[in-house]
Amino acid sequence: MGNVGSFFKNPVVGDDQLETLRGRIPDLVFYPQADEHKLAAAQLIDQAGWRGVSRYGVKTWERQPLVLVNDGATQGAQFLKFASELQQDIRRQFSVALEMEPVVIGEEWPLS
Numbered sequence: 001m002g003n004v005g006s007f008f009k010n011p012v013v014g015d016d017q018l019e020t021l022r023g024r025i026p027d028l029v030f031y032p033q034a035d036e037h038k039l040a041a042a043q044l045i046d047q048a049g050w051r052g053v054s055r056y057g058v059k060t061w062e063r064q065p066l067v068l069v070n071d072g073a074t075q076g077a078q079f080l081k082f083a084s085e086l087q088q089d090i091r092r093q094f095s096v097a098l099e100m101e102p103v104v105i106g107e108e109w110p111l112s
Contacts, residue, residue: 001061003067004068005101006066006067007068007083007101007102010038011038012036018030025043025047029043042065045098046065056073056081058070058071058078068082083100
């Protein structure tokens with residue numbers, strides 16, 4: 001399956017946000033880093049219900065929801081639209097911003 005590997009970087013949050021998330025996700029995976037904590041983006045994507053979701057010919061991989069795979073897409077814009085909707089939902093559900101890992105060339109980003 002065509003993919004670019006991990007599509008989102010693991011987000012970093014502060015102490016207060018970490019404790020809020022741990023109240024909602026008891027087995028939250030995190031890695032302390034100085035004054036912040038790195039989260040597992042795949043776990044947030046999974047907890048939000050996006051594992052295996054397919055839209056616009058793009059799909060989160062069932063084995064690792066951090067990976068977006070081609071499920072019939074013919075344009076990069078389809079990946080960007082899917083990624084944008086996923087990012088918005090993660091922000092809505094967890095107040096966490098996911099940053100894209102791949103560099104986008106030749107597309108206007110963010111999509112309007």
